[in-house]
Amino acid sequence: MNYIEKFIKSSFSIDKNVVTDCFLHYDKNRDGFLDAHEFEVFLNDTFSDSGGTNNIQYEMAAAILKQLDEDQDNKLSKSEFYKSWRYWLKYVLNPVTALLVIDVQNDFINGSLALNGYPAGHDGYDVIPVINKMLGEIPFDVVMYSKDWHPPNHISFGENVKLRPLHETSKVSSDDAKVGDTVVFRGPPITEQCLWPTHCVQNSKGAEIHCDLKIVEGSYVVNKGTNPEVDSYSAFWDNNKLSQTELVNLLSKHHVTDVYVCGLAYDVCVGFTALHSVEHGFRTVFIEDACRGVTQEGMEKMSDNLKGNGIVIAQSNEVKNLVEARHRNLQLGLQAAKNMALGREMAQSRPSVI
Ligand code: VGL
Ligand code: ZN
Numbered sequence: 001m002n003y004i005e006k007f008i009k010s011s012f013s014i015d016k017n018v019v020t021d022c023f024l025h026y027d028k029n030r031d032g033f034l035d036a037h038e039f040e041v042f043l044n045d046t047f048s049d050s051g052g053t054n055n056i057q058y059e060m061a062a063a064i065l066k067q068l069d070e071d072q073d074n075k076l077s078k079s080e081f082y083k084s085w086r087y088w089l090k091y092v093l094n095p096v097t098a099l100l101v102i103d104v105q106n107d108f109i110n111g112s113l114a115l116n117g118y119p120a121g122h123d124g125y126d127v128i129p130v131i132n133k134m135l136g137e138i139p140f141d142v143v144m145y146s147k148d149w150h151p152p153n154h155i156s157f158g159e160n161v162k163l164r165p166l167h168e169t170s171k172v173s174s175d176d177a178k179v180g181d182t183v184v185f186r187g188p189p190i191t192e193q194c195l196w197p198t199h200c201v202q203n204s205k206g207a208e209i210h211c212d213l214k215i216v217e218g219s220y221v222v223n224k225g226t227n228p229e230v231d232s233y234s235a236f237w238d239n240n241k242l243s244q245t246e247l248v249n250l251l252s253k254h255h256v257t258d259v260y261v262c263g264l265a266y267d268v269c270v271g272f273t274a275l276h277s278v279e280h281g282f283r284t285v286f287i288e289d290a291c292r293g294v295t296q297e298g299m300e301k302m303s304d305n306l307k308g309n310g311i312v313i314a315q316s317n318e319v320k321n322l323v324e325a326r327h328r329n330l331q332l333g334l335q336a337a338k339n340m341a342l343g344r345e346m347a348q349s350r351p352s353v354i
Helices: 005-011 016-026 035-045 057-067 076-092 124-137 158-163 247-254 266-279 296-308 314-321 330-349
Strands: 033-035 075-077 097-102 142-148 182-185 191-194 220-224 258-264 283-292 312-314
Touching: 005 097, 005 191, 016 035, 016 076, 033 035, 035 057, 035 075, 057 075, 075 076, 075 312, 097 124, 097 266, 124 258, 124 283, 124 314, 142 247, 142 266, 158 330, 220 247, 258 266, 258 314, 266 283, 266 296, 283 314, 283 330, 296 312, 312 314
Parallel strands: 097 142, 097 258, 142 220, 258 283, 283 312
Antiparallel strands: 033 075, 182 191
16 A cells, blocks of 8 residues: 555545645655655655556646646645645545436437448447446446437438528538538528438437436436537537536536546547536546447547547546546546646635625
8 A cells, every 4th residue: 555545534634734744755855845756756656546556657747736836836835735635636536426428319329320320330239238337336426318309490400401591601502411411501600510310309219318228316317409500419518609508517516526428429429528528627537438439530530639638538447446536547637736726726816805
């Protein structure tokens, strides 16, 4: 057991003596600061999973230090360390987790938009046993299922292309437009739209969550894509970012820090939900083997996009250790540090109340 493990249990109480002991342990040269090297050793102990060591990249350590280091002198004072314990390490060691299960609906499995008819040739059904296993074994604090939930006159349906005028920049005319094409609607706002077959129509059989998916007690369902004028790949914002579902409020109400996403489809709705999740400041994990996609190229592009935005790509067999904070991932550590720095900046810029 490394030194930091001994402190984990006290991380809720944030006993000053415990924090001081920890600080002294890592302040090897006893100068009253954790310098960049000493901090790296601390990170190495904190972010190793119980099994082995996890090689801290130097840049990652520097990036985390930069966020925690209030006066930017490239070392942590005792007071900066206390604050970091309270507002950063606490969340690293005790995350509040949510699993978002995106659009595991009949239409994407054996209905009008069944993934097995698309270039990647994936079978949407295959996510179900993977997700059910996680739901049975992993103590997520919150579980949420999203449903693509379109009205019959929805803008994304190929058969509706003539319901709205196209913009002059549209490369395809309404007479030629077919499913699979991308058109541009005049709006306002001007809206680029990939045309899909009619799918997930509200209250239809195709819009139901597949009956083999486990629905846990106390979970939530969020509908998306309900506005006929705009598509919504993400379960947070619509594609034009004009409105949000209740999802972010729901997660905030539960004090969720970490969002895990899975479901259908990798390169469309799961991917965009993950991107918006990290944009909201949630530490975000994309569970790759619990997703299936539309095209190989789309999935590769999405994967790069996710990584470039600080989202952790994990496999389902790694999730339990992450959720229980036995495995502590550095990238997620960096996100928590950024959130702490943001909170500090907001507190400093807030006008004081008289
Ligand atoms: C989706 C295409 C159209 C999805 C929804 O859930 O990934 N894809 N609408
Ligand atoms: Zn849709």
